[in-house]
Amino acid sequence: MATLELQGIRKSFGTTHVLHGIDLAVAEGEMIVIVGASGCGKSTLLRIVAGLETATEGRVIIAGADVTRLEPKDRDIAMVFQNYALYPHMSVFDNMAYGLKIRGLPKAEIRARVQQTADLLGIGQLLERKPRQLSGGQRQRVAMGRAIVREPKLFLFDEPLSNLDAKLRVQMRAEIKRLQRRLGVTSLFVTHDQVEAMTLGDRLVVMHEGRAEQVATPMEIWRAPANTYVAGFIGAPAMNFLAAELVEGGAAAKLKAGATIAFADGVHPGGEGAPLIVGIRPEHIQAGSGPGSLPLKVDLVEPLGAESLIHGALPSGETLTVRMSDCSPLAGSVLPVVLPPASLHVFDAEGRRIEAVRRRERTAAAGAVGA
Amino acid sequence: MMHGPIDATRLAAAERAAMKAEAARRRTDIVTHAILILGVVLFALPIWIVLMGSTHDVGTIARGEVPLLPGPYAVQNYLTALGEGSARTTRVPVALMMVNSFIMALLITVGKIAISLTSAYAVVFFSFPGRMVAFWSIFITLMLPVEVRIFPTFKVVSDLGMINTYGGLIIPLIASATATLLFRQFFLTIPDELVEAAKIDGAGPLRFFKDVVLPLSVTNIAALFVILFVYGWNQYLWPLLVTTSGDVETIVIGIVRMIGSEADTDWNLVMATAVLALLPPVAVVILMQRWFVKGLVETEK
Known part of the structure; x- marks a missing residue:
């Protein structure tokens, strides 16, 4: 159990810059999920923490000690790999005991610790087997056991669930979360799966092209994504983005697709006519005609059972995905939809989130001017 | 009513076709077996002749007979060969030759495996300056046949005073580009x-x-x-060059030295020695085959 701190981590392979300065502070016992599309540098970051790669710049601090120059074995960490990386010629027991043996622990203690960990994971009766005699889920447990038995300061998970089938993945996801809570070990978990990220993490790091776009709790990220990348990455199906401009002194957005929508949360900063990107999640769009509604020309309906996904195009040519539970229009028909103002996310032309200027702040500012 | 006889003719036709097919199959079986048996005879006959020859006395083969049945001198021939040797090899006992051959073959094998394992390990798992140069220089020696470097090697070995020693016999044969390459390819399949x-x-x-x-x-x-x-075990050219005394003579060289002109060759002893020379490689193949089949089954991923 320990804290982890990353300070200005940069990494370049030759002239290719993979990480552009990552800062992160992880509290004791916290589960941080690093999520991003493939090639965003998330695995490289994890490997730098593990000591399998060296950072070009920056420092890695575990439990207050600078470990940037230390070998993996001297960092007191354990890692679970995507393909499990079990030693194929060793039994489950030997796989789990190997790290302890190298550290020179007495045999009796090794036996006790391995047995205890194996029982915790429900693989106590498999200790004599070889990895190839195990199912995917069991191998996964052994890989976890090998990490847990070491009682490290830090757990590192490199996409450990991607090789499992869908059902097992959900099951192991819950199990990992329960275990991590119970053991209270500080953990870094890398994944490209946003559902995994949302369900597992105390906080998420959303990475994109070597930068941490946002570090926050899952719900914060979902409710207030810092930019269009994060907004589009978290949530399935992805958020819709529509071009718009700021009108009525910052109080409303005029969509390129037609309607003008007054913001629910007040005035947004920016000049009159400033270009905006308005985001709305598919599940927040409602069917309905009347003022402010947009005609959606439906081109594909995907029924999901309880709900349907409706893909269509607006008069501006922009595409829109809608998730609705009580409506399944025919392809080719026109469905009038309404974008509820309270569910809008407003971004500037560069994709950065714009928050409304709160009324209280405005009056305070006005008061200051008045005084 | 009408289809009764038609059915009968059809049935008969089908039966005839089946019988024809059966006959054709039997013919192919006979032909393939005949070819196989011919092959076996071709390969096995010389060995059979050697085996039988080693059970007759000197005179039988010297008279030009080719014995196909066992003779009464088996025990005597083998004991003479193992214990005393042939007159032409200044009576170096074949037992000593076998020990020499065995030491040479074993040390070459162990040495080659040890050297190529460690060099492949270095080339695959470590990055150091000159790594690819090292790999390519190992790889290029693969293209050179042993005969090309045999005279420079002989010069080096003789200058070092290693003629007629186990060292001189074994060390030059130990470096193995092929084994290094094989282990390198295998190590590359070990996941990062x-x-x-x-x-x-x-x-x-x-x-x-x-x-x-x-x-x-x-x-x-x-x-x-x-x-x-x-x-x-089968090394011939190199031992022929570096061994001149009986102490380190190998069995393959021994056989060559035993065969002189037709007249004064102890053919019975040559045959017995040839049989003895066959045994260790056969034993190794049989023993190790069992072991590595087991290995295949156990370490398969």
Whole structure:
């Protein structure tokens, strides 16, 4: 159990810059999920923490000690790999005991610790087997056991669930979360799966092209994504983005697709006519005609059972995905939809989130001017 | 009513066709077996003749007879060969030659495997300056036949005073580009994650070699052992150059030295020696085959 701190981590392979300065502070016992599309540098970051790669710049601090120059074995960490990386010629027991043996622990203690960990994971009766005699889920447990038995300061998970089938993945996801809570070990978990990220993490790091776009709790990220990348990455199906401009002194957005929508949360900063990107999640769009509604020309309906996904195009040519539970229009028909103002996310032309200027702040500012 | 006879003719036709097919199949069987038997006879006959020849007295073969049935002198011939040797090899006993051959073949095999394992390990798992130069220089020697470098090698060995020693016999044959290449290819299939898992577990390079790489290579080592042992045992040209005395003479050279002009060759002893020369490689193949089949079954991923 320990804290982890990353300070200005940069990494370049030759002239290719993979990480552009990552800062992160992880509290004791916290589960941080690093999520991003493939090639965003998330695995490289994890490997730098593990000591399998060296950072070009920056420092890695575990439990207050600078470990940037230390070998993996001297960092007191354990890692679970995507393909499990079990030693194929060793039994489950030997796989789990190997790290302890190298550290020179007495045999009796090794036996006790391995047995205890194996029982915790429900693989106590498999200790004599070889990895190839195990199912995917069991191998996964052994890989976890090998990490847990070491009682490290830090757990590192490199996409450990991607090789499992869908059902097992959900099951192991819950199990990992329960275990991590119970053991209270500080953990870094890398994944490209946003559902995994949302369900597992105390906080998420959303990475994109070597930068941490946002570090926050899952719900914060979902409710207030810092930019269009994060907004589009978290949530399935992805958020819709529509071009718009700021009108009525910052109080409303005029969509390129037609309607003008007054913001629910007040005035947004920016000049009159400033270009905006308005985001709305598919599940927040409602069917309905009347003022402010947009005609959606439906081109594909995907029924999901309880709900349907409706893909269509607006008069501006922009595409829109809608998730609705009580409506399944025919392809080719026109469905009038309404974008509820309270569910809008407003971004500037560069994709950065714009928050409304709160009324209280405005009056305070006005008061200051008045005084 | 109408289809009764038609059915009957159809049935008869089908039966005839089936019988024809059956006959054709039997003919193919006979032909393939005949070819196989011919092949076996072709390959086995010389060995049979040697085996039978080693059970007759000197005179039988000297008279030009080719014995196809066992004679009464088996025990005597083998005892003479093993214990006393032939007059033409200044009576070096074949038992000594076999020991020499065995030491040479075993040390060449062990040496080759040890050297190529470690050099492949270095080339695959470490990055150091000149790594590719090292690999390519090993690789290029693969293209050169032994005969090309045999005279420079002989010069070096004789200057070092290693003629007629085990060292001179064995050391020049130990470097093996082929085995290094084979192990390199195998090591490349070991996933990086395994190396990293070992690093995190705290295993240093030697520990990783001993605990992970070596056990995973067992199958390859067994296969190479068989091939290299036979290679070492059958060495002819190099031992011929560096051995001039009986002390380090190998069995292959011994056979050559036993055969002089037709008249004064102890053919019965030559035959017995040839049979004895066959045995160790055969034994190694049989023993190791069982072992590496087991290895194949156990370490399969």
